[in-house]
Amino acid sequence: MIVIKVGGGKDLNIDAVVADIVKLRGEGRELLLVHGGAETTNEVAEALGHPPQFVISESGYVSRRTDRRTLEIFEMVYCGQLNKMWVEKLQTAGVNAVGLSGLDGRIFEGTRKETLRVRIDGKRMVLRDDWTGTVDRINTHLLRTLLDAGYFPVLTPPAASDKGEAINVDGDRAAAMVAAAFHAEALIILSNVPGLLRAFPDESTLIREIPRAKANDFMQFAEGRMKKKVMGAVEAIGEGVQKVIFADGRVEAPISAALAGGGTQIG
Amino acid sequence: MIVIKVGGGKDLNIDAVVADIVKLRGEGRELLLVHGGAETTNEVAEALGHPPQFVISESGYVSRRTDRRTLEIFEMVYCGQLNKMWVEKLQTAGVNAVGLSGLDGRIFEGTRKETLRVRIDGKRMVLRDDWTGTVDRINTHLLRTLLDAGYFPVLTPPAASDKGEAINVDGDRAAAMVAAAFHAEALIILSNVPGLLRAFPDESTLIREIPRAKANDFMQFAEGRMKKKVMGAVEAIGEGVQKVIFADGRVEAPISAALAGGGTQIG
Numbered sequence: 001m002i003v004i005k006v007g008g009g010k011d012l013n014i015d016a017v018v019a020d021i022v023k024l025r026g027e028g029r030e031l032l033l034v035h036g037g038a039e040t041t042n043e044v045a046e047a048l049g050h051p052p053q054f055v056i057s058e059s060g061y062v063s064r065r066t067d068r069r070t071l072e073i074f075e076m077v078y079c080g081q082l083n084k085m086w087v088e089k090l091q092t093a094g095v096n097a098v099g100l101s102g103l104d105g106r107i108f109e110g111t112r113k114e115t116l117r118v119r120i121d122g123k124r125m126v127l128r129d130d131w132t133g134t135v136d137r138i139n140t141h142l143l144r145t146l147l148d149a150g151y152f153p154v155l156t157p158p159a160a161s162d163k164g165e166a167i168n169v170d171g172d173r174a175a176a177m178v179a180a181a182f183h184a185e186a187l188i189i190l191s192n193v194p195g196l197l198r199a200f201p202d203e204s205t206l207i208r209e210i211p212r213a214k215a216n217d218f219m220q221f222a223e224g225r226m227k228k229k230v231m232g233a234v235e236a237i238g239e240g241v242q243k244v245i246f247a248d249g250r251v252e253a254p255i256s257a258a259l260a261g262g263g264t265q266i267g
Numbered sequence: 268m269i270v271i272k273v274g275g276g277k278d279l280n281i282d283a284v285v286a287d288i289v290k291l292r293g294e295g296r297e298l299l300l301v302h303g304g305a306e307t308t309n310e311v312a313e314a315l316g317h318p319p320q321f322v323i324s325e326s327g328y329v330s331r332r333t334d335r336r337t338l339e340i341f342e343m344v345y346c347g348q349l350n351k352m353w354v355e356k357l358q359t360a361g362v363n364a365v366g367l368s369g370l371d372g373r374i375f376e377g378t379r380k381e382t383l384r385v386r387i388d389g390k391r392m393v394l395r396d397d398w399t400g401t402v403d404r405i406n407t408h409l410l411r412t413l414l415d416a417g418y419f420p421v422l423t424p425p426a427a428s429d430k431g432e433a434i435n436v437d438g439d440r441a442a443a444m445v446a447a448a449f450h451a452e453a454l455i456i457l458s459n460v461p462g463l464l465r466a467f468p469d470e471s472t473l474i475r476e477i478p479r480a481k482a483n484d485f486m487q488f489a490e491g492r493m494k495k496k497v498m499g500a501v502e503a504i505g506e507g508v509q510k511v512i513f514a515d516g517r518v519e520a521p522i523s524a525a526l527a528g529g530g531t532q533i534g
Contacts, residue, residue, distance in 0.1 A: 048311075048315070076343040077343065080342045087368075088370060092431035099346075104366050105418055165355060
């Protein structure tokens with residue numbers, strides 16, 4: 001099993017990802033796709049008059065303030081616009097794709113943060129009407145059933161809380177959990193950089209290899225959203241994923257290039 | 268198998284539908300839900316500055332003009348906002364729901380109208396960049412797989428064309444096709460009227476029973492969107508659905524009430 005995570009950035013080469021999935025499936029590889037959509041969600045939230053707001057947790061991570069209306073817009077973009085875009089592109093390319101959120105069949109199951117301690121504009125606040133959380137486990141049964149029946153799962157947040165509520169979770173960490181649950185041979189995280197950079201954003205400072213035992217040390221090089229990606233990688237490696245690859249999603253055959261040794265290889 | 272179709276109208280009692288699904292599943296009934304979302308799609312399309320436009324086909328049916336941007340908004344509302352709302356409500360009520368569009372696994376497969384002959388403001392026009400079509404067949408394999416594994420499918424348009432493109436199709440007729448494909452014991456169509464009315468909108472003129480052989484004669488009483496509902500019913504009956512019930516979706520226990528003889532019973 002190879003788990004591919006693609007972000008929602010506009011400069012990703014979506015058609016190249018689709019063509020590469022077709023090719024690799026043709027070679028008998030078992031694949032699964034997880035996608036994001038943060039950038040488009042911001043745009044749609046602006047257009048609908050409910051602009052995005054970001055909060056910083058006490059531990060220093062940036063996350064999207066997710067009130068009920070934001071959750072609804074999040075679902076419109078991730079599960080509607082983008083998930084069905086991926087499914088349509090794959091279906092027209094001959095892949096029998098099935099698009100699901102982590103809420104469906106509780107594929108991503110986790111814990112809602114019922115109270116969220118954050119800083120907004122430097123002030124400490126406790127948010128109670130927030131719908132974010134973390135993925136604690138992957139229910140592989142539905143995915144295994146679909147894969148064995150020949151379908152290609154295309155997954156996206158939100159997840160389900162243990163009460164069945166929709167919760168906004170980080171897509172990279174969800175993908176890492178999926179890879180761990182399947183003891184995947186590789187988790188490939190495609191974004192709009194060539195991999196982990198020693199001096200972001202200088203692409204010539206690409207870190208080509210990180211030994212699995214030292215993955216944690218490389219957290220210092222992770223900037224902004226890359227922090228969660230590296231954290232997910234460290235977790236995935238810790239839970240038995242053989243290799244995590246941060247690779248360039250803007251190029252032709254991006255998955256094959258990652259499998260051939262491109263990007264930042266951890267493991 | 269009982270197939271339930273719920274519209275997207277704001278006055279439907281969604282929580283009552285969910286509670287009734289929980290109760291009937293508890294009694295061992297096999298159910299499947301198909302939902303719409305036209306009303307919310309109109310609102311979101313307005314809010315996003317791409318207001319809905321309706322066209323009249325040469326045969327007199329009203330349908331949504333579906334250019335690429337409309338298709339995207341349609342997917343945001345049907346597959347994102349509303350499908351995940353249903354799944355979340357069902358999951359929190361203990362039903363292991365899985366939300367899918369007809370595009371996923373090509374559950375609803377059909378034909379795109381590559382050219383659409385319509386009248387707009389009385390003028391005859393041929394539209395070429397339109398993404399509407401009709402459902403020709405239901406691929407039951409994925410649904411049967413999910414039902415046998417204990418999941419509750421929640422379906423919504425769009426459908427997949429034979430090329431795998433997303434196409435806007437009528438939800439009532441798609442539900443009728445699903446009911447026919449499963450030789451369902453009943454197709455229950457819940458909306459914001461008590462059933463088919465002899466003198467719309469006078470609710471006291473409810474037609475209680477229509478013998479299956481005479482279903483076609485009752486088309487004369489169908490107004491506006493009800494035309495497609497009755498057409499779907501006639502098709503479903505013709506293809507082996509035992510009973511089609513048009514029933515009130517605003518009341519408590521709306522599915523049980525329909526099964527107990529409420530609404531307009533055809534068959």
